[in-house]
Amino acid sequence: xxxxxxxxxxxxxxxxxxxxxxxxxxxxxxxxxxxxxxxxxxxxxxxxxxxxxxxxxxxxxxxxxxxxxxxxxxxxxxxxxxxxxxxxxxxxxxxxxxxxxxxxxxxxxxxxxxxxxxxxxxxxxxxxxxxxxxxxxxxxxxxxxxxxxxxxxxxxxxxxxxxxxxxxxxxxxxxxxxxxxxxxxxxxxxxxxxxxxxxxxxxxxxxxxxxxxxxxxxxxxxxxxxxxxxxxxxxxxxxxxxxxxxxxxxxxxxxxxxxxxxxxxxxxxxxxxxxxxxxxxxxxxxxxxxxxxxxxxxxxxxxxxxxxxxxxxxxxxxxxxx
Numbered sequence: 104x105x106x107x108x109x110x111x112x113x114x115x116x117x118x119x120x121x122x123x124x125x126x127x128x129x130x131x132x133x134x135x136x137x138x139x140x141x142x143x144x145x146x147x148x149x150x151x152x153x154x155x156x157x158x159x160x161x162x163x164x165x166x167x168x169x170x171x172x173x174x175x176x177x178x179x180x181x182x183x184x185x186x187x188x189x190x191x192x193x194x195x196x197x198x199x200x201x202x203x204x205x206x207x208x209x210x211x212x213x214x215x216x217x218x219x220x221x222x223x224x225x226x227x228x229x230x231x232x233x234x235x236x237x238x239x240x241x242x243x244x245x246x247x248x249x250x251x252x253x254x255x256x257x258x259x260x261x262x263x264x265x266x267x268x269x270x271x272x273x274x275x276x277x278x279x280x281x282x283x284x285x286x287x288x289x290x291x292x293x294x295x296x297x298x299x300x301x302x303x304x305x306x307x308x309x310x311x312x313x314x315x316x317x318x319x320x321x322x323x324x325x326x327x328x329x330x331x332x333x334x335x336x337x338x339x340x341x342x343x344x345x346x347x348x349x350x351x352x353x354x355x356x357x358x359x360x361x362x363x364x365x366x367x368x369x370x371x372x373x374x375x376x377x378x379x380x381x382x383x384x385x386x387x388x389x390x391x392x393x394x395x396x397x398x399x400x401x402x403x404x405x406x407x408x409x410x411x412x413x414x415x416x417x418x419x420x421x422x423x424x425x
Contacts, residue, residue, distance in 0.1 A: 122269055126262055135261040137377060139333050142268045143326050144369040148353050149279050149362060150322025153315045155351065156360035157288070159295035160209065161218040165323055165350045167225030170232060170342035171197050172324025173331040177245040178238070187251045191328050198324035202317025209312045225347055233339040244338025248331050264333055271329065275322065279362060282318070291315050292360075356397050358404025367405045371397075 125138060147169060154162045175197040179190040208220050232239045239245065251258045251267065258264045282288050290311045293301045302308050331337045349372060357368020375393065379386040401407060 126265055132261050135265055139261060139264055139268055141369055141373040142272045143329050144373050145272055145366055146275050147323050147326035148350055148365040148369050150319040151350055152365050153318045155354055157291045157295060158315050162221045163218050163347045164221035164225040166342040166346035167228035168201055168320050168323035169327035170228050171201060172327030173337050174232060174239060176328035177248045177331045177337055180249050181245055181247060187249055194324045194328035195321055198321035199317055202320035203313060206313030206316035209316060210309050225344060229339050229342055242338060244336060246336050248335045251332060268329060287314060356394060356404060358406030361406045364404045364406035
């Protein structure tokens with residue numbers, strides 16, 4: 104186990120070095136924006152993993168959560184002229200409110216009923232944003248979203264935003280790792296296996312479920328706020344049911360319940376369609392076939408391959424010591 108941990112730390116360190124060097128070798132603004140979007144998707148996906156991956160409940164309201172975070176950030180910064188940092192804090196508060204709002208129904212509903220509830224939530228949010236034109240701008244959306252200012256340096260370019268979002272991802276992944284390996288994380292995973300047994304142990308399931316939904320919502324709102332910051336413009340059409348389904352696809356491809364799997368899934372599903380653009384009219388069907396093959400041949404996600412590879416390296420190192 105110690106050797107396996109060393110291999111994992113080495114892999115994390117290598118990935119960090121690679122990500123730090125990406126802007127050095129990649130000069131196209133479009134590709135940098137694509138990386139920025141991938142990092143945002145990682146943040147949102149790690150939050151969704153608390154509900155769907157660890158607790159075992161399907162959440163189809165991710166787009167609605169992301170939309171409320173993006174609009175909270177944007178409206179506070181544009182309509183009320185608040186600092187983008189205050190707007191980001193307001194998005195976090197919105198995430199906490201959403202977590203409590205969605206968490207309470209989960210105490211009485213499971214399975215398909217909870218899935219439909221979250222699906223309805225996402226669609227209601229989109230319709231409200233689209234029709235509340237006096238506040239949200241309706242279908243035209245919100246424009247001229249101000250950029251973050253860090254010690255006097257305004258993040259106006261995709262390159263500047265790249266390093267900022269990379270730091271955010273590292274911090275969020277570190278916090279997530281701590282939560283998952285804490286008593287709260289173990290309780291969330293236990294609910295997936297047997298919630299009756301968890302309750303029999305004296306653990307309040309209601310608090311754990313609300314905590315999981317709150318974490319999911321806070322991460323989603325942060326991701327939505329960062330998306331608005333990156334694009335400088337948002338509209339209700341950015342947050343449809345297709346977005347929620349795409350995030351579930353990322354979970355499935357990378358590995359449900361695994362944070363490294365979340366990272367892999369976000370990269371594959373975000374990057375692959377763009378890499379297949381040269382196929383023109385056939386790129387989408389090619390992407391769908393590839394995803395289907397992954398789903399059939401790797402039911403535990405792509406992360407299962409890396410786990411086997413890391414395990415073999417660890418066993419080889421152990422044999423050499425012996």
